[in-house]
Amino acid sequence: MDTQSELSSSKTIIAFLANQFPNCFTAEGNAKPLKIGIFQDIIDRFADNVQFSKTKLRLALRLYTASWRYLYCIKEGANRVDLDGNACDTVTSEQASHAAELLKASKAKVKAQRESKNKEQANANPPRSPKGTSNKSVAQNVRVSTKHVTNISRPKFKSTPKLNKPTVEQLQIGSNVKIILGSKPVSAIIANIEKENIKVKVPSGMELTVTIEHILV
Incomplete structure (x- = not known):
């Protein structure tokens, strides 16, 4: 040097x-x-x-x-x-x-200079909402979505009419009844009545023979 x-x-x-x-x-x-x-x-x-x-x-x-x-x-x-x-x-x-x-x-x-610089950068680059969507509309969409989810999570069920055992007078050929098969009543139409045996036809086309104890109206 x-x-x-x-x-x-x-x-x-x-x-x-x-x-x-x-x-x-x-x-x-x-x-x-x-x-x-x-x-x-x-x-x-x-x-x-x-x-x-x-x-x-x-x-x-x-x-x-x-x-x-x-x-x-x-x-x-x-x-x-x-x-x-x-x-x-x-x-x-x-x-x-x-x-x-x-x-x-x-x-x-x-420290003050660093904080000032960070603040300036934050002001120069504010967070952006999705293109074409304002912050207000986003908030509204969130509220609507939440409401929709709430409605889905709490469905309303229609009450099922109570079924009763039929009387002999209510059993007529062609009458719509319910027959007990398994855990749920199944719709059926009375096709024939032979004393205690009642022949019914279910929607699938199958004919069954049941007794009055298995029928509801």
Whole structure:
């Protein structure tokens, strides 16, 4: 890196410092508290062979010391280091408190920005109803469907007329009666009467012979 333009950004300057002074600066991971006045130490160390401007160096150091990983390391009693990694002084309680406040404020700002961005995205992309259907019509369809299901789930049955045993006078050839076959009465027509035996014809065309006990009217 022989030209000043090669170290024009804060990121490249920090990477350069981490490479030149690994016991003091780090490009990633845990940081160490820096000696008060480290800016001037850097200028003095490079003398006239500085590969970045003082303004850009100041901005890079400001960015470095404002990062979360640096603010995390500013704890009361922690050793500050010089360019060679030598302990020179310690972090005071006031400095530690100030760093904690800056970290809290920075996190709150990031959270607020994230929430604002999510809100903007939600407003820009509202949930859509099916094509050609408004939210109101969807709600109406749901109510109608629910009502329809309710009606289906509660069918109305017609009451079945009560059947009685017939009298002898009610048994006439050609009369419509019910005969007991299994569990349900079956419609039939009296075809012939021979004393106690009564011949009936069911809808299937079959003729059966039953007694009066098996007939209902």
